[in-house]
Amino acid sequence: MDSTSITVIKPGQLIDGLGGPPISGAAVVLQENLIHWIGSSEEIETNQEIKNLVDSAGQYGVLDLPQCTLLPGLIDCHSHTNMPGDGRTGEEVNADTDDVRLLRAARNTTLALHSGVTTLCDCGSWNHTAFSLKEGIALGLVPGPRFLVTGPPLTTTGGHLWYMGGEADGIDGVRKQVRYLIKQGADLIKITASGGSTLTSDPYRPSYDVDELKAIVFEAHNRARPVAAHCRSTVSINNALDAGVDMIFHCFFAQPDGSYRYDQGTAERLAESGVWVNPTHALGISRRIELQAKKELGPLNKIDADMLDRIVNGHGDRIEAYSTMKEMGVRLIGGSDCGWGSYPFGDFQAELISMSDFGLSPMEAILTGTWNAAQAIGMQDSLGTIETNKEADFLLVEGNPLEDMECLRRVKAVVLGGRLVGPKQG
Ligand SMILES: [Zn+2]
Structure with missing residues (x-):
């Protein structure tokens, strides 16, 4: 048996990802890459088939x-x-070569894996x-999680992230681009439905019109690819809802x-549609901490100063908006x-922990990064919960994250497809 193949896991407690209370004294038995059996440690002794499997596991299993x-x-x-x-x-990284960006990406995916992320979407x-990195991971050249990619996001000419290479305009243009991305191996389709931080774009206005968005979603869904906007x-949120993004x-x-103005009508549409909403709350928090530290060292340039103002002023508004939406049943990932x-890379936990700002319980927050996420990317049949016949992808953390979410960062083992892959040793 390969030294990194795991056959049985006996944790202090098990959170299966279905939302119920944690289970003490559980044992999970794996067969190759799949979860074969879940029960209590004592039951192993009374179930001959399971006992034989466990007995056959070497000390490393x-x-x-x-x-x-x-x-x-x-x-x-x-x-x-x-x-x-x-x-x-993005403009600064646009000055790098693709070779350097690919090397950086390889390092980042390894960091993510060792920190407990067993499925990662590059959006x-x-x-x-x-696409090259996905191939490299599949070939075993780089340690990485299950890796789903969008390639360059679809964007209007000069729109957000245009420099990544995904500019496409008009119905025919976007249809062709989606087909081209899928031909290259895209697992998901990403659209920049509004501008963003890209200098030539406008973050406060939509980019594509509804007909273009509908054409993108039609082409993506026709090939069973989920769409993220x-x-x-x-306005861009409503356009994306009209088009039926996931x-x-x-x-x-x-x-x-x-200006930031929470919109109840839009929030109701979000709740009714069942669309998955990703707050990216920890991103704003990390940016604020970085800019505040920079400000301590000397005056900020205008771009940084404006951004810090926007983040500080908008922080409470966004928490209020997301807290209301959570209460309304908007589904979060x-x-x-x-x-x-x-x-x-290496601290996805920060995003999960930040969900408590919106009133999510630790269990609800964990589900946003496990079961909810699996559904959002269409992999609910194989990932996201600990159930028999699902992929044996696990995170083992020291302590009880339901009492202290910080425990999510105390990673003791990462298992991917039944093999021990992290945390990084030494
Ligand atoms: Zn992004």
Whole structure:
């Protein structure tokens, strides 16, 4: 038996990702990459088939961790592996070569895996880099999680992230671009439905019109690819809902004049539609911390000073909006957006922990990065919960994250498809 193949896990408690209370004294038995059996440690002795399997496991095949909580492996629906997460802007990273961006992406996916992310979505990378990385991970050249990619996001000419190589305009143009991305291996389709931080775009206004968005969604769904839309303006949120996207990233209620105005009618549409909404709340928090630290050292330039103002002023508004939406039943997913801004890879937990700002319980917050996320990306049959016949993807953390969410960062083991892959040793 390969030394890294796991046969049985005996955690102190098990959170299966179905939302029920944690289970003490559980044992999970794996067969190759799948979850074969779940029961109590004592039951192993009375079930001959399971006992034989467990007895056949070598000493390395047993994870006996009574001080730990076993959870489904984390699913981060939103990241940018080409980006360093050190405050550099998209324009700055556009000056790198694809070779450098690909090397950085390889390092980032390994960091994510070792921190407990067993499924990672790259929702915007330059040119062919994400497809190459996906191939490299599949070939075993780079340690990485299950890796789902969008390639360059669809964007209008000069729109947000245009420099990644995904400019497409008009119904024919966007149809062709979606087909081209799927031909290259896109697992998901990402649209920038409003502008963003890209200098030539306008974050407070929509980019595509509804007919273009509908054409994108039609082509993507026709090939069973979920669609995620970046929406930083209220009009763009409504356009994305009209088009029937599956996920909305950021979901900021910004008006064309840049002001933030929570919109109840739009929130009701979000709740009714069942669309998955990704707050990217920790991204804003990390940016604020970075800019405040920079300000301590000397005056900020105008772009940084304006951004800090916007983040500080908007912080309470966004918490209020998301708290209301949570109460209304809007379905939330965790997506770090890491790599972007000042959010480096390796701490998706920050996004999950930040959900408590909106009134989510620790269990609800964990589900945003496990079961909810699996549904949002259409992988609910194989990922997101600890159930028999699902992929054996797990995170084992020291302590009880339901009492202290910080425990999510005390990673003791990461299991991907039945193999022990983290945390990084030494
Ligand atoms: Zn993003």
